[in-house]
Amino acid sequence: MPSSIDRKAADLLLSVIETPDAAIRGSVLDGYYGRVAPALKEAGILQPKDHLRAAVSLADHEDEPINLTWSPEHRAYGYFSPTAGWVSVPGDQLATFRVNFSRLLDQLVERLDLSPRSAPVELVPDLLWEVGDARLPGRSKRTPVWIGRRLGDPAIWKRFIDTARKRPAPGLRIVLSFTPGNCLPTDVHLGHTLIAVRDVADHYGLAVVPDLLAARVAAGSQLNDDPITMAADGASLTVRGTRYAFSGSKQRAIIRQLYDAWKSGHPELLTAEVLESAGFSTSVNTLGKAFSGRSDWREFLNEEHGRCWMFL
Incomplete structure (x- = not known):
């Protein structure tokens, strides 16, 4: 990472990335971010895309874009300022710079x-x-x-x-x-x-x-305050602050299915379908058998009459 790219340059880049076209006008880039713009250009992260014929004022400190005209005398695009006369706009400021x-x-x-x-x-x-x-x-x-x-x-x-x-x-x-x-x-x-x-x-x-x-x-x-949260891979579940870890891939698959059902608002699932989807053989036909050797699962899972669900 080039040392010349500092936090302010990174912050500018991240804001440009989130725009629909991931682009910024050259006039805005140089006019308002002149200190950090060169580092992003030199690193090749912002590159010219096309050219516009408008720019923010370089002399009157206005935010509104100004239409530019070609001056044969100055051999450059620019505009007339009431305070500064003719102002030529550098070529870079006519460009739109896009994230590479x-x-x-x-x-x-x-x-x-x-x-x-x-x-x-x-x-x-x-x-x-x-x-x-x-x-x-x-x-x-x-x-x-x-x-x-x-x-x-x-x-x-x-x-x-x-x-x-x-x-x-x-x-x-x-x-x-x-x-x-x-x-x-x-x-x-x-x-x-x-x-x-x-x-x-x-x-x-x-x-x-x-x-x-x-x-x-x-x-x-x-990113929220749900009373039940799950690690993305199903390796752990936190229920009202208590964390439960699951090392086996099949047990994780059960947890993921039941958590997803709980989040959807329709928590009850057929136990046989849950176990089959998790990869268990037909001899494992209850959650008790699937979680053999541990009982803490009963603190947040229930099964009755061939159905199972997650609860608080």
């Missing part, structure tokens, strides 16, 4: 141990990318990582959910979001943990720190 996501994503995940180490795959054009499977400190298995932007927009959130349903998470999937944490949806899709980039990035805000990311995954990314 290829360069940005490379820098964002450069510290992660990713496999395969290949170019990100665009899942939703310009909005959602798959960057590979990360090996995080303290976790034995690699975890798939997606990166998304503008996930606070309901229409884009729906596109994310549709994509996640078509490509189900294999136990756990991390979704790094450029959207700030307080703007993210609270009803996260099953099997996904949604984490704001700002919460796990380094001091400059543009590179994910593996230890921070691992800690956030372990703690969960619950």
Whole structure:
């Protein structure tokens, strides 16, 4: 990460990323962010896209765009200012600068141990990318990582959910979001943990720190005050402050199904279907057998007459 990119430059970049076109006018970039703009341009993260014929005033300190005209005498675009006369506008300020996501994503995940180490795959054009499977400190298995932007927009959130349903998470999937944490949806899709980039990035805000990311995954990314919360991979459930851990993949599958049903408002499921979906053989026909060796599950799960559900 170039040392010239500081926190203010990163903050500007993150705000530009969340705009619909991930772009900013050159006149605004240089006029209001002149100190940090050069670092982002030099790093190749903001690149010229096209040119406009309008700019904010360089002489009168107005916020409204001014239409520019060509001056044969000055051989430049500009405008006439009542206070300063003719003002030429530099070429860079005529451009629209857009985020180069290829360069940005490379820098964002450069510290992660990713496999395969290949170019990100665009899942939703310009909005959602798959960057590979990360090996995080303290976790034995690699975890798939997606990166998304503008996930606070309901229409884009729906596109994310549709994509996640078509490509189900294999136990756990991390979704790094450029959207700030307080703007993210609270009803996260099953099997996904949604984490704001700002919460796990380094001091400059543009590179994910593996230890921070691992800690956030372990703690969960619950964004509301539900009395029952579940880690995205089903490895633990917290019921009114009491945490229950589950090490077996089949038990986790049971917990995920019943938690999802509880969240939906229709908690009761057929026990046989839950156990079959979790991968148990037909000889395991009750939750008691599925959770053999432990009894704490009865503190938040119940089963009667062939049905089971999660309760408070």
